[in-house]
Each structure stands twice: as C-alpha cells, then as structure tokens.
Amino acid sequence: MNRLAPSRATRWIIGILVGAFFAIPLISTFLYTLRTADGGASFERWAALLDPAASATIKPIWTGLGNSLILALVTVVIVLLLLAPTMILVNLRFPRLRPIFEFTVLLPISIPAIVLVVGLTPLYLQIGRTLGTGTWTLAFAYGVTVLPFAYRSIQASIDAADLRTLSEAARSLGASWPVVVWKVLAPNLRQGLLSASLISIAVVLGEFTIASLLNRQVFQTAMVVVGKQDAYAPAIFTLLALLFCFLLLLIIGRAARGNRKATS
Amino acid sequence: MTATIAGVDAAASTPTTAGPELPARRSGLSWAWLGLVPFSAYVLLFLAVPTVLAVGSGFFDGDGSFTWTNVAALGDPVVLNTFANSAWVSLLTAVVGAVVGALICYAMLGMNPQGAVRQTVDAAAGVLAQFGGVMLAFAFIATIGAQGVITVLLRDSFGFDMFENGMWLYEVPGLILPYIYFQVPLMVITFMPALAALKPQWSEANLTLGGTRLGFWTRVGIPVLAPSFLASLLLLFANAFSSYATAAALASQGSQIVPLQIRAALTSETVLGRENLAGALALGMIIIVGVVMALYSLIQRRAARWQS
Numbered sequence: 001m002n003r004l005a006p007s008r009a010t011r012w013i014i015g016i017l018v019g020a021f022f023a024i025p026l027i028s029t030f031l032y033t034l035r036t037a038d039g040g041a042s043f044e045r046w047a048a049l050l051d052p053a054a055s056a057t058i059k060p061i062w063t064g065l066g067n068s069l070i071l072a073l074v075t076v077v078i079v080l081l082l083l084a085p086t087m088i089l090v091n092l093r094f095p096r097l098r099p100i101f102e103f104t105v106l107l108p109i110s111i112p113a114i115v116l117v118v119g120l121t122p123l124y125l126q127i128g129r130t131l132g133t134g135t136w137t138l139a140f141a142y143g144v145t146v147l148p149f150a151y152r153s154i155q156a157s158i159d160a161a162d163l164r165t166l167s168e169a170a171r172s173l174g175a176s177w178p179v180v181v182w183k184v185l186a187p188n189l190r191q192g193l194l195s196a197s198l199i200s201i202a203v204v205l206g207e208f209t210i211a212s213l214l215n216r217q218v219f220q221t222a223m224v225v226v227g228k229q230d231a232y233a234p235a236i237f238t239l240l241a242l243l244f245c246f247l248l249l250l251i252i253g254r255a256a257r258g259n260r261k262a263t264s
Numbered sequence: 265m266t267a268t269i270a271g272v273d274a275a276a277s278t279p280t281t282a283g284p285e286l287p288a289r290r291s292g293l294s295w296a297w298l299g300l301v302p303f304s305a306y307v308l309l310f311l312a313v314p315t316v317l318a319v320g321s322g323f324f325d326g327d328g329s330f331t332w333t334n335v336a337a338l339g340d341p342v343v344l345n346t347f348a349n350s351a352w353v354s355l356l357t358a359v360v361g362a363v364v365g366a367l368i369c370y371a372m373l374g375m376n377p378q379g380a381v382r383q384t385v386d387a388a389a390g391v392l393a394q395f396g397g398v399m400l401a402f403a404f405i406a407t408i409g410a411q412g413v414i415t416v417l418l419r420d421s422f423g424f425d426m427f428e429n430g431m432w433l434y435e436v437p438g439l440i441l442p443y444i445y446f447q448v449p450l451m452v453i454t455f456m457p458a459l460a461a462l463k464p465q466w467s468e469a470n471l472t473l474g475g476t477r478l479g480f481w482t483r484v485g486i487p488v489l490a491p492s493f494l495a496s497l498l499l500l501f502a503n504a505f506s507s508y509a510t511a512a513a514l515a516s517q518g519s520q521i522v523p524l525q526i527r528a529a530l531t532s533e534t535v536l537g538r539e540n541l542a543g544a545l546a547l548g549m550i551i552i553v554g555v556v557m558a559l560y561s562l563i564q565r566r567a568a569r570w571q572s
Contacts, residue, residue, distance in 0.1 A: 004467050004485070005374025014371035018364060018448070022392075025403040025445065028413035032406035035413075078306075086303035093296045104307055110557040111315055112506030114523040115546040118321065119314030121530065144310045149394075206395030208509040213530055220398045224513050227402065235406045238399040245395045249387035 058233040064222025067135040072204040074139035076197045079150045105151040113209040146203045150196035157192025195252045202245045322543030334544035350521040354504035357443035362497045365451020369459045389449035397509030404442045458492035491567035498560040
C-alpha cells in the first residue's frame with residue numbers, strides 16, 4: 001500500500017468537487033441540445049442532423065468534416081512516410097544527431113500556432129499558385145503541429161524495441177534494408193505508429209487556428225460559421241467530437257498498456 | 265491496420281538510399297545522410313521558414329524596406345494593454361489550473377496507473393487539454409451564454425442574473441472559466457509523472473524516524489516537488505498565452521488579447537495605421553513564450569534529477 005496516498009474521504013471530496021466543475025459544462029451542453037422551442041425536451045435536434053431537408057444550415061459542417069478527414073489522412077501519411085523513417089534512420093545510423101533532432105521536432109510546442117500562421121500566410125500564397133488552393137495542402141502545416149505528439153509516441157516504441165540488434169540480426173541473415181524496415185522494424189514499432197496516427201487524427205480534427213486564418217473550410221471553422229445562425233448544431237457536434245477524441249485517446253492508452261505488458 | 269502497412273511500405277523507401285548492397289557499414293554511412301534530406305527539407309520549409317517570416321516580417325514595411333515602426337508599435341498603449349490582458353488572464357488561469365490540477369494528481373496518487381480510473385482521467389485530460397479549442401467555447405456558450413442552461417436555471421429558479429452588469433462571457437473575463445477548463449487537464453498531464461515518482465519509501469522512512477504525515481509533506485514532499493510544480497506552472501502560462509481558438513470562437517470580433525490582435529492585423533490591412541503589425545505582434549509573443557518555455561525546460565531538467 002502506498003503511504004503517500006490520500007485517505008478515501010479526501011480522494012472522494014476532491015473527485016466530486018473537480019468532477020462537478022468538469023461535468024457541468026458537458027451536461028449543460030447536452031441539455032442545451034435537447035431544448036425545444038416550447039421549453040420541453042426532445043431529441044429532435046439530434047434527429048434533424050440526418051434529415052436532409054432540415055440540414056441546409058449545417059451542410060458546411062459536413063463539408064468541413066469531410067475536408068478534415070482528408071487532412072487527417074494526408075497528415076497521417078506525412079507522419080508514417082516522412083517522420084517515422086527519419087526517426088528510424090536517426091536512431092540507427094546517426095545517434096549523435098538525436099539531441100538536435102529531438103529539439104527540432106519538439107520545437108512546435110514552443111511556437112504558438114498563431115505565430116506560425118503569420119509566417120504561413122505568405123508561404124501559402126505561393127502554394128496556392130503552384131499546388132492550388134485545395135484544403136489538403138493544409139496538411140503540410142498540420143504535419144508540423146503534430147510533430148511533437150507523433151514523435152513522442154514513436155520514440156516510446158523505438159526505446160522499447162532494440163532496433164540495432166533487430167536490424168543487425170536481420171542484415172546478417174541476408175535481408176536487404178527495405179526488408180529489414182518493412183518486415184522487422186515496422187512490426188516492432190506498430191504500437192507507436194498506431195498511437196502517432198491516432199493522435200494526429202485528434203490534432204487535425206481539433207485544429208482551428210491555422211485553417212481559420214488561412215481561410216480553409218475545416219470541421220472547426222465550419223462549426224463557428226454555422227454557430228452564428230444555429231447554436232444547437234455546433235453543440236451537438238462538440239459533444240460528438242469530444243467523445244470521439246476521448247475514445248481515440250482511450251485506445252492509445254490501452255494500446256500502450258498492452259505494449260508495456262508485452263515487453264516486461 | 266492498413267495505416268501501419270502503409271507506414272511500413274514508406275519506411276522501406278528511405279534507408280534504400282543507404283545502399284542496400286554495400287558490404288561494409290562504413291561505406292553505407294556515406295550515403296545514409298541522404299535519407300535525412302526529405303525530412304530536413306520539410307522542417308525547413310514548414311517550420312523554420314514560417315517562423316523566420318513571422319518574426320522577420322515585423323521589421324519590413326509594405327514595400328519591403330527595413331523599418332522599426334512596426335516593432336516600435338509594441339510600445340503603443342493599445343498594444344501594451346492587450347499584452348497586459350493576455351498576461352493576467354494567462355497568469356490567473358495558470359495559477360488556478362496548477363493548484364487544482366495538482367490536487368487532482370494528489371487524489372489519484374496510489375491508484376493503479378493501468379486501472380480504469382487513471383486511464384479514463386488520462387484520456388479525458390488529453391482531450392480537454394489539447395483538442396478542446398473551439399468546442400470548449402461552444403460548451404461554455406451552451407452553459408453560461410445568454411441562453412445557457414446554467415444562466416437560465418439561475419435566472420428562473422433563483423432570480424439571479426449572471427449578466428446583470430453586461431455580457432462578460434465574450435469579453436476578457438469570459439475567457440477565465442473556459443481557460444481553466446483546459447489548464448487543469450494540462451496540469452494533470454504534466455504534473456502527474458512528478459508526483460507519481462515520489463517514493464513511498466521516503467514516507468516510510470519519515471514515519472520510522474518519528475515524523476508526521478504533515479511533516480513529510482512540508483519538509484520532503486513539497487520541497488522535492490516544487491521545481492516540477494513551477495515548471496508546469498510556466499508551461500500552463502505559455503499555453504494560455506498562445507491559445508487562440510477558444511478566444512476566437514467566443515469573441516468573434518475585437519482584439520482583447522494578443523492572439524486576437526494578430527487576427528485583426530492579419531484580416532484587415534492596417535491596424536493602428538501600420539502594415540505588418542502582425543509580424544511585430546508575433547515577435548513580441550514569441551519572445552515572451554520563448555523565454556517562458558526556456559525557463560520551463562531549464563527547471564524541468566533540474567526537477568528530473570531526483571526522478572530517475
């Protein structure tokens with residue numbers, strides 16, 4: 001038994017007080033979505049989301065959600081095809097570069113998105129001219145904002161797996177480098193790659209600053225647009241999106257737990 | 265699963281440049297650096313260039329010639345006032361968030377980190393701290409907005425009007441509750457590892473030597489945790505200071521805090537009669553956040569010493 005732990009009573013008092021502070025806005029938001037014009041309560045606003053006739057005002061949210069999902073996909077591709085291979089390379093062949101590499105990928109934590117967007121504005125003028133003004137190009141900027149999150153997830157897996165021994169064993173058995181990475185290293189990093197992908201999806205779905213100031217329509221910007229006419233639909237989507245991200249993080253947590261059990 | 269396979273496929277491509285058929289490691293190494301090129305180019309283009317552009321643009325006027333006038337605008341009373349607003353909101357919510365967050369960490373002490381409660385709290389804290397943004401603004405509008413559930417409840421059942429003295433939810437004081445709502449979870453995420461690293465043996469040693477529980481906390485626990493607490497507090501301050509989404513969704517116009525003033529400078533050509541003011545504001549912001557984050561990592565490194 002941990003002697004530092006608080007008593008049961010203390011634990012419950014803190015839990016109830018803080019739990020109430022966090023539960024009230026969420027419960028209120030839920031009750032808010034049930035409110036009807038005559039003061040009653042019903043799920044008609046939830047049902048209206050799927051009703052094509054009633055959903056003209058909330059159409060931007062569906063469009064934005066579609067754009068955000070495409071962005072999430074491209075961002076995950078950047079994480080898996082660009083960040084992950086580079087991390088393997090740095091860990092295997094350039095261990096002395098690790099500190100500077102780590103400093104670089106953690107840097108976006110210290111640079112506010114609102115500052116980054118000031119510099120991204122002229123950059124995206126150029127991108128607009130060459131690659132078009134499609135929403136998907138935002139994924140390049142998002143790839144940078146997810147770097148710290150994705151790095152931590154993947155590095156945890158790299159630290160748990162002995163990449164050097166694995167790759168040397170495979171090499172000495174005659175495997176080529178592509179085979180080593182594909183069939184030996186990547187399966188051992190599966191956990192980290194999965195977590196990095198899921199957390200990237202969560203970051204992209206919640207991103208507002210960059211999209212809003214570069215005038216791209218994504219999930220969050222659409223909610224603000226719709227919210228000006230209809231305050232209820234964004235409230236419903238808020239609850240659904242928070243729940244979705246919560247489940248993503250719960251999966252990441254469980255996956256990490258399974259990983260730890262497997263390695264210990 | 266398909267995502268992992270895609271990753272594998274891609275992962276294969278980079279080390280190919282290391283020369284798969286070269287027998288000796290040394291000769292392979294000379295080509296291996298080529299594998300670093302794509303990522304370096306990406307980071308240069310989308311992290312280094314925007315940062316330099318953001319900070320540098322404040323030194324140039326609309327025609328591209330060097331000027332100090334934008335940076336001098338940081339001394340303008342209007343700009344100083346928004347920096348002051350940002351600073352006090354960030355400081356207040358950081359202190360409240362740090363204290364409440366530390367209490368939650370304390371309450372969870374001794375619980376199994378793999379247990380259901382810890383896993384749920386961790387996931388919930390992650391969502392609210394990192395992905396809330398605009399959605400927290402909507403939740404608070406639904407709760408304490410003009411027609412919010414709590415506003416209506418207080419007004420109809422208790423005759424208490426929260427907005428008797430005007431609608432403050434869309435002003436600077438309105439940011440406090442939503443900000444605390446994401447600051448507390450961030451504190452839980454950053455401070456829990458430090459608290460969990462306190463060794464129960466220290467408490468046992470203290471008790472064996474005749475110390476009290478209170479004595480343990482005042483003489484051992486709190487002094488040992490103080491650096492971690494301070495580091496987390498700095499992180500929370502920087503977090504609130506850089507936060508944009510919640511404030512932007514609550515206050516659709518106006519420039520009450522620095523990020524909103526950057527929005528105003530970006531969306532309209534001239535603010536305070538100056539072009540490129542956004543660059544100057546970004547410079548001011550990155551200096552403050554940069555100093556705070558540098559202090560954070562300095563203290564964090566100091567705090568990590570006894571944890572290992």
